[in-house]
Amino acid sequence: MNLLLSTEEWIALKLSATVAFWCVVTIMLPGIAVAWLLARKQFWGKMIVDALVHLPLVLPPVVTGYSLLVLFGSRGVIGQWLKESFGLDLAFTWKAAVMASAVMAFPLLVRTVRLSLELVDRRLEEAAMTLGANRAWTFLTITLPLASPGILAGLILAFARSLGEFGATVTFAGNTEGETRTLPLAVYTYAQSLEGDEAALRLVGISILFSLGALMISERLARSLKRLLSTSEDGR
Amino acid sequence: MLELDLLFRRGHFSLELSERLEERVIGLFGRSGVGKTTLLHLIGGLLKPSEGRIAIDQTVLYDSRAAINLAPHRRGVGIVFQEDRLFPHLSVEGNLRFARRFGRTSKHSFSVSDMVELLELGPLLRRRPKYLSGGERQRVMLARTLVSHPRLILMDEPLAALDQRLKGQILPFFRRVIKEAQVPVVYISHDLSELLRLTSSLLILDNGRALGRGSYTDLALEGPLLESAVPTGLLNVVPVEVVAHEPGLGCTRLQWAPEDGRLRSPDQVELRGPLIDYNVRQRLSVAIRPEDVAIATQSISGISFQNQLRGRIRRFSESGGTFIVEVDVGFPMLVEVSSGSFERLGLAAGQSVYCLLKANAISTLP
Numbered sequence: 001m002n003l004l005l006s007t008e009e010w011i012a013l014k015l016s017a018t019v020a021f022w023c024v025v026t027i028m029l030p031g032i033a034v035a036w037l038l039a040r041k042q043f044w045g046k047m048i049v050d051a052l053v054h055l056p057l058v059l060p061p062v063v064t065g066y067s068l069l070v071l072f073g074s075r076g077v078i079g080q081w082l083k084e085s086f087g088l089d090l091a092f093t094w095k096a097a098v099m100a101s102a103v104m105a106f107p108l109l110v111r112t113v114r115l116s117l118e119l120v121d122r123r124l125e126e127a128a129m130t131l132g133a134n135r136a137w138t139f140l141t142i143t144l145p146l147a148s149p150g151i152l153a154g155l156i157l158a159f160a161r162s163l164g165e166f167g168a169t170v171t172f173a174g175n176t177e178g179e180t181r182t183l184p185l186a187v188y189t190y191a192q193s194l195e196g197d198e199a200a201l202r203l204v205g206i207s208i209l210f211s212l213g214a215l216m217i218s219e220r221l222a223r224s225l226k227r228l229l230s231t232s233e234d235g236r
Numbered sequence: 237m238l239e240l241d242l243l244f245r246r247g248h249f250s251l252e253l254s255e256r257l258e259e260r261v262i263g264l265f266g267r268s269g270v271g272k273t274t275l276l277h278l279i280g281g282l283l284k285p286s287e288g289r290i291a292i293d294q295t296v297l298y299d300s301r302a303a304i305n306l307a308p309h310r311r312g313v314g315i316v317f318q319e320d321r322l323f324p325h326l327s328v329e330g331n332l333r334f335a336r337r338f339g340r341t342s343k344h345s346f347s348v349s350d351m352v353e354l355l356e357l358g359p360l361l362r363r364r365p366k367y368l369s370g371g372e373r374q375r376v377m378l379a380r381t382l383v384s385h386p387r388l389i390l391m392d393e394p395l396a397a398l399d400q401r402l403k404g405q406i407l408p409f410f411r412r413v414i415k416e417a418q419v420p421v422v423y424i425s426h427d428l429s430e431l432l433r434l435t436s437s438l439l440i441l442d443n444g445r446a447l448g449r450g451s452y453t454d455l456a457l458e459g460p461l462l463e464s465a466v467p468t469g470l471l472n473v474v475p476v477e478v479v480a481h482e483p484g485l486g487c488t489r490l491q492w493a494p495e496d497g498r499l500r501s502p503d504q505v506e507l508r509g510p511l512i513d514y515n516v517r518q519r520l521s522v523a524i525r526p527e528d529v530a531i532a533t534q535s536i537s538g539i540s541f542q543n544q545l546r547g548r549i550r551r552f553s554e555s556g557g558t559f560i561v562e563v564d565v566g567f568p569m570l571v572e573v574s575s576g577s578f579e580r581l582g583l584a585a586g587q588s589v590y591c592l593l594k595a596n597a598i599s600t601l602p
Contacts (some may be wrong), residue, residue, distance in 0.1 A: 126282050127321040129308040131384045132338035138309075141334070145325045229325050230366060 002198065005206075009199055011178050012186035013206060019094060019182055020162035023101045024155055027109055031158070032151065035113035036139075057107040061167025065100055068172040072099070096173035097180045101162035108161055109154040116150020117143065149225040156218035160211055183207055238262075238388060238420055242288040244278055244444075251275060251444035257422075261414055263431035264424045266441035272424045273318075275441070276390045279422075280315050281308035292387045292420070312340050314386030318393045320373050322365035322380070329361040331380050339384030346416075351379040354416065355409055371402045375409055382413060391423045395430060404601070407433060429601050432473035433521050453568045457553045457560055470560070472524040472570055473601065476507060478514045487542055487595045488512050492567055493519055505566035508542040509598035521601045526560065526572040528597035532590045533581055543598075545569070545591040549583060559583075563591055 005013070037043070038050055056064045072079040073091045082088040090096050120143050128138040144151075166184040173180040175189065187203045190196030238257040244250065251271045266272050277283040279290055279297070287300040297306050297313070322331050332348045352358055355375045365373060374394050381389060394410070395403045407430065414421050414434060425431045431438065438455055440447040448455050456470050477493040485508075492505040507522070514520055535544055547565030554560075559578045561571045569591055573583070583589070 123317070123319075123321055124323060126308070127315075127317065128323070128334070128338075130280050130282070130311075130313060130315045131335045131380065132309050132312070132340060133334070134307070134309045137338065142323060 002202075005202060006199065008177065009186065009203055012181055012183055012203065015094065015097075015178070015181065016163055016183040019097045019101060020159050022098045023105055023162040024159050026098065026102050027106050027158060028155060031106060031109035031154065032113055035110045035117055035154075038110070039114045039117040053110050054107045056104050056168075061104060061165070062171050064103060065168035065171025068096075068100060068103065068168065072096070072172070091172060092174040092176065092180065094173070094179055097165075097169050097182060100168040100172045101165040104165050104168050105158035105161040109158040112154030112157060113147065113151050116147040116154075119150070120146045146229055149222045149229065152225065153218055153222050156214055160214050163207070163210060163214075183210075237293055238279075238422070239289065239291040240275075240279070242275075242278060242285050242290065244274065244283070244285045244288075249274075249444060251278075253441075253444075253446055255439065255446060255449065257420070257439065259420075259435070259437040261421045261423065261435040261437065263435045263438045264422055264441060265426070265428065265431055265438050266447075267426055270441045271444040272426075272441055273392055274444075276315065276392050276422075276424060279388070279390060280313045281306060281311045295387065309338070312385070312387040314381035314384055314389045316374075316378050316381050316389065316391040316394045318396050320365065320370075320377075322368075322373060322376060324365055326364075327361065328357065328363055328365070328368070328376050331365070331376060332357075332383050335380045335384035340386070342385045345385040346382045348383055351383055354412060355379050369402075370398050371406045374398065374406055378410065378413055382417060387419055389417060389419060389421045391421065393425050396425070396427075403430070410434065428471050429473055429521075429523055432471065433475075433601065453562055453570065456570055457551060457562060470526050470570055470572075472526065473521055474507070474524065474567060475519065475521050477519050478512075478516050479506065480516060481511060482508075483511065485542075486511055488514070490522065490598070494567070505545060507545075507598060508595050509600070510595050512600055514600075522598050523601050524569070524593065524598055526570040528593055529569065529571040530592040531561065531563070531571055531573055531577075531581065531583065532592055533583075533587075535590055536592070539592070540594070541592045542595045543591070543593045545593075547589060547591055549585050549587045549589055551585055552578075552583070554578075563589060565591055 034049070034053060038046065069091060070076050072082070074080065074083055074089055079090060082090065090099065124146070125138050125142055128142045133141065164184055165182070166188070169180065169182060170185060175181050175185050181189065183203060183206070187200050187207070190200035190203065240253050240255045240257070242251065242253045249271070251274055253275065264272055264275070274283065278285050281297065284305065285298060285300065288298070289296070289300070290298040296302070296304050297311050298304060323334065326334060332351065336348055352361065355378065357376065357379060360368060360372055360376065365376070368376065378394065391410070395406055398406060411434060414423070423431065423434050432452060436452045437450070438452055439449045440455065448458060475493050476490040479489040479491050481488050487508040488511050490507045490509050492507070509522060545565040547563040547569065550562045550564050550568070552559050552561040554575060557575050559573045559575055561573055561583065563569045563571055571591060
């Protein structure tokens with residue numbers, strides 16, 4: 001068996017990485033903001049927001065992808081407006097792949113960040129405020145650094161989720177080689193074709209390495225961050 | 237001046253207070269659960285009163301009628317918390333710089349290096365809080381609060397989590413800072429001996445109400461007032477300096493040494509305490525329980541008591557069959573006398589008496 005990747009396989013790999021990268025970049029700030037709202041604020045309709053954010057986690061991915069298509073497709077409610085006002089056609093482009101995986105990864109990010117924000121000792125924030133730091137500075141200099149292991153874990157989880165996204169992507173972005181055929185889509189396509197077994201296996205191997213690597217790096221980072229932030233010497 | 241006019245309700249607990257505190261250092265005394273920490277959170281803006289007014293000098297921090305409620309970061313109220321609230325992700329120096337960066341600016345104020353010197357923090361600067369001992373943490377918290385240049389400093393039982401020995405090591409730092417700081421300090425504690433070593437102006441809190449306010453001796457003579465708040469009884473806390481050790485007599489000679497630098501003379505009151513492990517000229521505080529002191533109307537020879545302090549009765553009060561008598565022996569000494577003895581001796585204000593106590597009645601405060 002030939003272990004070298006073919007050009008098409010390389011393209012799929014690079015595309016996957018690009019899509020995952022932009023997915024993480026897109027959801028980072030909104031994810032932290034929503035997580036903060038859910039962790040710290042009481043407001044009317046909080047349960048609805050919470051449920052909406054988590055919906056993609058429980059819906060079949062195809063349903064999520066199809067909903068995106070209905071909303072953002074060229075004849076969709078928002079899609080039509082985007083096309084007419086900005087000449088933007090999202091569906092079946094790589095941006096659609098980013099969007100699909102962003103929606104799928106968003107709840108994972110929010111959940112993880114929310115949990116880590118809830119674990120930040122509020123008394124430290126109080127101390128910062130009595131020393132003269134306003135809410136925004138307190139958040140930036142105390143809350144955010146103390147929640148950073150969780151935020152980092154959430155971002156890596158989102159990255160990994162995006163790498164593996166299949167259902168929503170194939171429905172909303174399609175399976176166009178070089179444009180929207182990410183790693184899982186390529187594996188599926190090769191597995192369907194008669195001579196694709198070798199290529200599929202190579203990509204499966206790459207996927208496993210990629211995912212293992214991501215998990216190990218995140219574990220390492222989280223552990224050293226936690227050590228840095230712990231309050232007692234033996235704390236973890 | 238700290239102006240408090242407060243009403244705060246939460247569940248069954250209510251706190252109601254109307255005080256104008258002019259003393260620079262005030263000891264807020266009360267058992268746990270009487271609302272001391274709540275009061276402090278109200279002043280610091282971490283809790284909102286139901287109604288009332290809080291002001292420091294001309295600055296209004298809270299006024300329900302004028303709809304003023306300054307956010308905690310704009311109040312300039314520094315709090316030295318009881319438990320460790322150092323920022324774990326910053327070094328000691330980082331913690332201090334944080335306070336300097338966000339704190340107020342003022343003319344006479346401590347710089348980071350002033351505090352490092354005053355509290356001997358040099359060797360700790362690069363360490364993270366988790367590598368500090370309990371006592372070191374409290375010192376850094378104290379420094380951090382001062383570096384932020386607060387208008388008012390609230391100290392919430394900062395030594396409560398430390399053991400007796402450590403308390404003795406840290407307390408002098410607090411005393412030093414309180415002396416140097418130009419701003420009002422409210423020191424909260426349920427430990428009378430700790431409070432009395434920092435100030436004699438007390439505000440007694442019980443069940444969300446002020447039970448009494450004034451100098452310690454005044455409050456002690458208002459009898460039941462203080463007793464109800466002091467489950468452990470009254471205490472004389474006397475600052476002294478070691479004069480000499482007398483191993484032959486089994487005692488250490490101590491001389492009364494007031495903090496405020498009143499001139500000391502050779503004939504200043506001398507006490508004989510048990511042999512203690514302090515150097516000559518070293519200063520410390522000793523505690524004497526009023527019930528361990530006896531009163532005699534004349535000097536007595538042929539008695540084993542090592543201390544006979546001559547003094548004059550200034551005033552007294554009775555509660556529950558015992559008299560609390562204040563005798564001026566150079567410093568005010570509270571003495572507990574049963575009403576039987578009080579009448580038998582015919583004690584009266586202005587009378588010259590002797591206070592008798594054994595060396596062992598004098599205990600050092602750590």
